[in-house]
Each structure stands twice: as C-alpha cells, then as structure tokens.
Amino acid sequence: MKANCWVGPNEVEVQDVPDPTILNSRDAVVKITSTAICGSDLHLLDGYVPMMEKGDVLGHEFMGEVVEVGPGVDGLRLRVGDRVVVPFPIACGACLACRAELYSCCENTNPNAGVAEKLFGHPVAGIFGYSHLTGGFAGGQAEYARVPFANVGPIRIESDLSDEHVLFLSDILPTGYMGAEMCDIQEGDVVAVWGAGPVGQFAMDSARVLGAATVIAIDDVPYRLEMAASQGYRTIDYSDTDVRSALLELTGGRGPDKCIDAVGMEATHGAAHVHLYDRLKQAVRSESDRPHALRQAILSCRSGGIVSVIGT
Amino acid sequence: MTGPSSSHWAASAPFDTVVEWDAVTTGDVAAERIAWASVEGADVDTSGEVLSVPAPGGRGTEVRVTLRYDMPAGALGRAAAKYFGDDPSQALDDDLRRFKQVMETGEVVRSERAPWGKRARQQFPQRPARPLSDEELQELEAREEVLA
Ligand SMILES: [Zn+2]
Ligand SMILES: [Zn+2]
Numbered sequence: 001m002k003a004n005c006w007v008g009p010n011e012v013e014v015q016d017v018p019d020p021t022i023l024n025s026r027d028a029v030v031k032i033t034s035t036a037i038c039g040s041d042l043h044l045l046d047g048y049v050p051m052m053e054k055g056d057v058l059g060h061e062f063m064g065e066v067v068e069v070g071p072g073v074d075g076l077r078l079r080v081g082d083r084v085v086v087p088f089p090i091a092c093g094a095c096l097a098c099r100a101e102l103y104s105c106c107e108n109t110n111p112n113a114g115v116a117e118k119l120f121g122h123p124v125a126g127i128f129g130y131s132h133l134t135g136g137f138a139g140g141q142a143e144y145a146r147v148p149f150a151n152v153g154p155i156r157i158e159s160d161l162s163d164e165h166v167l168f169l170s171d172i173l174p175t176g177y178m179g180a181e182m183c184d185i186q187e188g189d190v191v192a193v194w195g196a197g198p199v200g201q202f203a204m205d206s207a208r209v210l211g212a213a214t215v216i217a218i219d220d221v222p223y224r225l226e227m228a229a230s231q232g233y234r235t236i237d238y239s240d241t242d243v244r245s246a247l248l249e250l251t252g253g254r255g256p257d258k259c260i261d262a263v264g265m266e267a268t269h270g271a272a273h274v275h276l277y278d279r280l281k282q283a284v285r286s287e288s289d290r291p292h293a294l295r296q297a298i299l300s301c302r303s304g305g306i307v308s309v310i311g312t
Numbered sequence: 313m314t315g316p317s318s319s320h321w322a323a324s325a326p327f328d329t330v331v332e333w334d335a336v337t338t339g340d341v342a343a344e345r346i347a348w349a350s351v352e353g354a355d356v357d358t359s360g361e362v363l364s365v366p367a368p369g370g371r372g373t374e375v376r377v378t379l380r381y382d383m384p385a386g387a388l389g390r391a392a393a394k395y396f397g398d399d400p401s402q403a404l405d406d407d408l409r410r411f412k413q414v415m416e417t418g419e420v421v422r423s424e425r426a427p428w429g430k431r432a433r434q435q436f437p438q439r440p441a442r443p444l445s446d447e448e449l450q451e452l453e454a455r456e457e458v459l460a
Contacts (some may be wrong), residue, residue, distance in 0.1 A: 005442065020443040023422040053425075055440035072418075096371060108413045111426045114405055126423060129441065136421040136425020136441040146443070148421060 003057040004141035020146035024074030030148030034163035035062040051132040060088035060128040061141030061170040084154035085169040090126035093152035101175040110135040122123040176202025179310035184211040192216040192256035194293040195263035196224035249301045255302035262311045263293040291292040381392040
C-alpha cells in the first residue's frame with residue numbers, strides 16, 4: 001500500500017510499504033477513506049518530538065471501513081464492513097485509567113512506556129503514527145491501518161453524515177470539547193480561548209454548548225479570527241492589542257471566568273522578550289513547551305476562575 | 313522445586329548460555345509473598361522477593377519485585393551483564409509492565425516498532441513504525457508468536 005512516511009527532519013515521502021496484518025487478537029484492519037494532518041504532526045515533521053525513525057508511517061486522525069478483525073473482537077461491537085472513526089489514543093479498556101474513561105492515559109498500550117516515563121514523568125497511551133515515544137504504532141496517513149483493541153476505541157458511524165462531518169471525532173473535536181469540559185463552565189460564564197485554530201474553534205463551540213454567555217477568541221491570524229467572529233464570538237488580535245487589558249475591558253475589570261489554552265506547544269504568541277526566553281530554554285531542551293499563552297491566561301483569568309490547558 | 317523449600321533455577325543468557333543455580337525458599341506466604349535465595353557456593357549469588365498486596369481503595373493488586381544478584385567475574389558474568397542490559401531495573405520494569413498487560417488485557421501489546429511482544433528488546437533490532445514485511449511476519453510466525 002501507499003503511506004506517508006517520515007524520512008528525516010522536515011522531509012516526508014509517500015512510499016510503498018507492506019499492508020498491515022493482525023498482530024494482536026483484538027486488532028482490526030481499517031481501509032482508510034479519509035485522514036487528516038494535525039497541527040501536532042508539525043512537531044514530528046520538524047523533529048521537535050524526539051524518537052522518530054526513518055520510514056515511520058505518520059497520521060493519527062483517520063477513518064474508514066473495517067476490512068478484517070482479529071479473533072478476539074466482539075462481533076456485537078465491531079464487524080467487517082462497519083464504517084468507523086478511529087480515536088488517536090489506543091486504549092485497552094481494562095486498566096484503571098480506561099475504566100475512568102481517561103483513554104489517553106491508558107496504562108497498557110504503550111510498549112515504550114519506560115522511555116516515555118523518563119521524559120514526561122508518566123507515560124501516555126500508545127498513539128497511532130506519533131513517534132516511538134508513544135509506542136511506535138504505524139499511522140493512518142495510509143491506505144490501511146491496523147487498529148489494536150478495536151472493540152474499545154473505534155466509533156461506528158451509522159448515519160449518512162459525510163467523512164468531512166465526522167472525521168473530527170478522531171482528535172480535534174474531543175480535544176476542544178475536553179478543554180471546555182475541564183473548566184467546569186457555568187451558565188453565563190465568559191470564556192476566553194487562546195488559539196483559534198481547529199482545536200480552539202471546537203473549544204469555543206463546546207464552551208457555548210456548555211452554557212458560556214460570551215466567548216472570546218485570541219489569535220493573530222485574520223481568517224481564524226474571522227471564522228470565530230462569524231460564529232458570534234468576540235475576537236482579540238494579539239498582534240496589535242494588549243490581551244490582558246482587552247480582556248479586562250471586556251469583563252468589567254474582572255477577567256474571564258474560564259480560560260482555555262488551545263495554542264499548542266510551538267506557538268509564537270505574544271511579547272518578544274518572553275518568546276525569546278522560551279525559545280532559549282527550548283533550544284537547550286530545558287523546558288519542553290513554550291508556555292507564553294498559558295502565562296497570559298493565568299494572569300488574565302478572574303480570581304477564583306479556572307484555566308484549562310490542552311495545548312499539544 | 314527440588315524439595316519442600318529448595319529449588320533449581322535456570323536463566324537464559326545470550327550466546328545460548330544458561331546460568332543455573334540452586335536456591336532455598338526463605339519465605340512463602342500463600343498468594344502474598346514468595347522469596348528465595350541461592351544456596352552457598354552457587355554459580356550465581358542471588359536472592360529475590362515477590363510481594364503482592366491489595367491496592368488501597370479496591371484498585372486491584374500491587375506487585376513488587378525485589379531482585380538482587382551478584383554476577384561472577386569472567387565470561388559468564390559478562391554474558392549475564394549483557395543480558396540484563398545497562399539498566400537491570402529498567403528490564404525488570406518492562407517485564408512487570410508486560411505482566412500487567414497480560415493480567416489486565418490477556419496479551420502483550422504489539423506495536424509495529426515492537427511486534428515481538430514479550431521478548432526482550434535487546435534481542436531484536438529496532439524497526440520503524442510501519443507494517444511488517446512478509447519475511448518479518450514469517451520470522452514471527454516461526455516463533456509461534458503471531459495469531460493465525
Ligand atoms: Zn491530532
Ligand atoms: Zn487501558
């Protein structure tokens with residue numbers, strides 16, 4: 001089959017690779033109909049996330065049709081022919097984290113957990129196409145993918161919604177929703193969202209669904225701010241506005257009740273000196289993210305408010 | 313076991329070497345604790361203990377393993393040291409993780425990077441995260457490790 005492979009920093013290539021096969025009893029093989037490039041794939045592309053190998057198949061946002069299932073897959077749960085969206089974390093469904101529905105924290109699916117633990121403090125679940133730090137699973141920017149524990153993760157799509165309307169369930173919609181859910185939004189809240197990319201847009205929509213009265217988008221990319229404005233959200237362009245003052249202005253001096261950092265690790269947000277400081281620390285790998293937006297969120301949030309962080 | 317409280321142990325090492333020793337059981341409380349120590353004059357001076365205790369809050373069982381060993385000098389010692397790797401506690405951690413996988417999910421999780429499941433990683437070359445070739449699959453099947 002053809003697959004999009006990482007071959008070196010800032011270099012990917014569509015290569016011919018073997019078709020996937022069943023390796024564990026609860027595997028399924030999915031024939032991919034749609035797949036997406038995630039903002040976080042950029043961290044793999046440029047070498048920001050370590051432990052990539054030449055020839056790794058990329059991609060953790062994909063959907064398609066089940067063409068093969070292992071002997072351990074419950075037929076009531078998943079069958080050949082089912083149309084599925086595959087969530088990016090691989091979850092066993094049995095460990096303490098999975099039973100608490102914290103699937104991205106699954107304790108059993110990352111065969112490289114020992115190394116991940118040294119870097120992050122605690123390992124993350126296995127993730128498709130996302131470096132050897134998350135287990136070294138082949139990804140879904142390909143014609144087929146093997147999906148372990150297929151009776152846990154895949155979401156069966158039984159409606160006639162198009163791929164474009166459901167593919168987001170693989171990552172960016174649940175990621176944005178979780179950002180809103182984690183800050184315990186109450187009816188009438190003012191919610192500010194740093195980063196108006198795809199995850200940020202979904203975080204804003206989720207905040208509104210959860211009861212926010214006012215939603216404020218913070219970004220510097222005009223089309224993103226326009227998209228937010230077209231949904232009825234307030235916007236702040238941080239390239240020409242002091243964000244904290246603008247937020248205080250919009251909230252009677254109190255600050256937003258809830259703040260969501262949907263910026264991601266490689267944001268180029270904000271004041272030059274802070275950014276340079278973060279970059280310097282990054283250059284010597286003394287800190288593994290660039291937390292300027294987060295700092296701004298903490299300083300702006302009202303007293304007793306909640307800051308939720310989902311940057312990836 | 314070679315008697316009510318004595319046992320004979322064998323550990324495989326690289327180059328088809330087998331390290332063998334006799335041990336006496338120094339403690340055995342059913343389903344809670346098992347401990348052992350090699351007898352005087354054994355090739356390998358080792359002792360160990362496995363404790364399994366209920367986790368607080370009804371959250372399953374905690375398994376703790378303590379393994380102490382003192383390798384002899386010479387070729388045998390070097391072979392054994394290589395088997396345990398630079399970081400023997402990491403090898404033990406990895407084994408315990410796989411044990412947990414088997415207890416909780418019934419099998420060892422395979423990624424494309426590590427399709428050989430429970431075999432120690434040092435025994436296989438690193439491979440990229442991409443599906444296995446026919447030759448690689450045949451090699452795994454020959455070891456009866458892949459499901460039909
Ligand atoms: Zn993603
Ligand atoms: Zn799990």
